[in-house]
Amino acid sequence: MQGSANLNLMIKAARKAGRSLVKDFREVENLQVSTKGPGDFVSKADREAERLIKEELLGGRPTYGWLGEETGGAAGADPTRRWIVDPLDGTTNFLHGMPHWAVSIALEHKGEIVSAVVYDPAKDEMFWAEKGSGCWLNDNRRLRVSGRRAMHEAVFATGVPFGAKSTLPAMLQDLARLMPATAGVRRWGAAALDLAYVAAGRFDGYWERELSAWDVAAGILLVKEAGGMVEGLRKGQDPLDGALIAGNDGLFDAFAGVIRG
Structure with missing residues (x-):
């Protein structure tokens, strides 16, 4: 998997959060769950995943800004770069024991997304891309949108x-x-x-x-x-x-x- 230092940091953070989430997913009936609003749940697993990602990303790039689903936004010393993170997309699936959910991490530079990772831990599928370098699945499978025209x-x-x-x-x-x-x-x-x-x-x-x-x-x-x-x-x-x-x-x-x- 060839990518920039930032992309490698993102993949490492996604895998770290994914391991934590998979562990909790196996014990989903025991999760402590609170509600943010009708039909919109947040779990201990969700918050812990964001903590792990934030620790990894800001540990490696402490000057970057941050926007996370659970912890909100914070400006960084570098105003041109910002991490945008959903630690558990598909929370309701997760809490109902359905193995279709993901960790999503993006890096924004001057208002444009330049690096992206979407990791599906249940299927061990790592989707990743960097601007100008194509879109890839796991180590070496290049992805293309479908060719259907009808x-x-x-x-x-x-x-x-x-x-x-x-x-x-x-x-x-x-x-x-x-x-x-x-x-x-x-x-x-x-x-x-x-x-x-x-x-x-x-x-x-x-x-x-x-x-x-x-x-x-x-x-x-x-x-x-x-x-x-x-x-x-x-x-x-x-x-x-x-x-x-x-x-x-x-x-x-x-x-x-x-x-x-």
């Missing part, structure tokens, strides 16, 4: 709003327009992995609303470096704002046209 052959992924989220009516309208034209839509409950799967050609496209930067920062670079396209749900919107569309280049315009109505 909507009726394509499978798309999304996230269905839960709990107190307000965008369910819009999502139902999306589904009503999209599903008749496709081979299927999947809702697997982990945005970082949805984007990684687009990069790997497993999904042909993905869209979602009401996300946070830490959910998607790493995945955005994975898709772009795999030859795909990522845009905000509305034209001109920054995908890091939490509403985005991602897909292969051949289907993107048709897919985005359906979602944007």
